[in-house]
Every structure is written in C-alpha cells, then in structure tokens.
Amino acid sequence: MNKNLLDHLARYIKMLQKSTWGKFLSYSLQFLSKLIISSYKLLQIFFKARMLIYENHFLAKEELILEKKLLVQARKIVVLDKLIGKNSKIYCHNWVLLDLLRQRVLLISERMDAIIRQISFISDKQQLNQNLRYSLMLESYLIESDIVKQFSIYVDKCHDNFLSLSLMVWLKRRACRIRAYLYTPIDRYAQYRTMVQKRNLVGFKFWIYSLYCLVKLFF
Numbered sequence: 001m002n003k004n005l006l007d008h009l010a011r012y013i014k015m016l017q018k019s020t021w022g023k024f025l026s027y028s029l030q031f032l033s034k035l036i037i038s039s040y041k042l043l044q045i046f047f048k049a050r051m052l053i054y055e056n057h058f059l060a061k062e063e064l065i066l067e068k069k070l071l072v073q074a075r076k077i078v079v080l081d082k083l084i085g086k087n088s089k090i091y092c093h094n095w096v097l098l099d100l101l102r103q104r105v106l107l108i109s110e111r112m113d114a115i116i117r118q119i120s121f122i123s124d125k126q127q128l129n130q131n132l133r134y135s136l137m138l139e140s141y142l143i144e145s146d147i148v149k150q151f152s153i154y155v156d157k158c159h160d161n162f163l164s165l166s167l168m169v170w171l172k173r174r175a176c177r178i179r180a181y182l183y184t185p186i187d188r189y190a191q192y193r194t195m196v197q198k199r200n201l202v203g204f205k206f207w208i209y210s211l212y213c214l215v216k217l218f219f
Contacts, residue, residue, distance in 0.1 A: 038150075056130070059126050059129075073108050
C-alpha cells in the first residue's frame, strides 16, 4: 500500500515537474521572441532617426551657404541699380551699355530666384524630416510600451514560476543593455552613411573615409 502510494506520488511529482518546465520553456521563449523582434525594431527606428538628424545637419549647412550666396547676389544688384541710376544720363546715348547693365541685373535676379527656390526646398525637406522623426519617436514609444505590457502579461502568467520570472527579468534588462551598447556604433554608422550620400564620395576618398569611420566605430 505504501509502495503504491509512493509510486503515485513519484508520478505526480514528475508530471508537476514536466508541467513546470513546459511553462518555463513556453513563456520564456515566447517573451524572448517578442523581445528580440521589438529590440530589432527599436534599433531600426534609432538608425532612421539618426539618419534624419544628420541629414538635417547637412541641410542646415547647405542652407547657410545658399543664404550667403543670396546675400552676395543681392549686394551686386544694389550696386548695379545705383550704377544705372546715377549714370543713366551719362549712358543715355549708349543704349548698348545700359542694356548690358539691365541684362546683368536680370541675370542676377534669376540666380537669386533659383537660390530662393533651393532654400525653400531645403526648408521643406527639413520640416519633413522633423515630422518623420516625430513619427519614429512615437513608434519607438509604442514599441517600448508594448514591451512593458508584454512583460507584465508574462509575469502574471508565471508568477508562481520563480525560474521563468527571474529569466524574464534578466532578459528584459539584458536587452536594454545590449540596445544601449549598440546605439553608439549605430549612431556613427548613420553619420557615415549620411556623409557618404551627401558628399558623393567615390574612389579613393570613399575608402579612406570608410576606413576612418570603421576605426571610430570600434575605438
């Protein structure tokens, strides 16, 4: 009788252990898979956001250069207008010279219009990038909130399984540390990609700049 009772008890313990390990593997793997996917999405979003930031930095420099060019052209027009106004009586019989001066003013005005259009395009692009970055930040916030939500759900599911609970806490912390560690090289790579695309680096310069960024990536 006692032997049969011990056999039943042993079988029950084995079933309980099997069920516990089954829950451990099931919940842990489910949370791990969702954590990996979410972490990958967060790293992608971070890379895209940094690309937009560096592109806006580059566009801001280009805008400053164009504004300086616009100022130079505006000064030229002022000088030519004064020259035409003061010497219109002197050049009244020299219509060819007056016409050349007016054509020069017209040409400079067209250049100014082209520069203004470029500045307007850059401003629109910067605003678009800013809006995209805000969208990425919102998406990142939603993903991080979903990680917290999923973590809470699985904690509730395995609150009686200390091993699963400990593993999930460790995985969540480890994923945060890994993402934080990867942010720096991803940021540098985003800067590298932006510079290569905007500067149109080719040939020997491309490889030199790539080597320089590769060194910065690890040191």
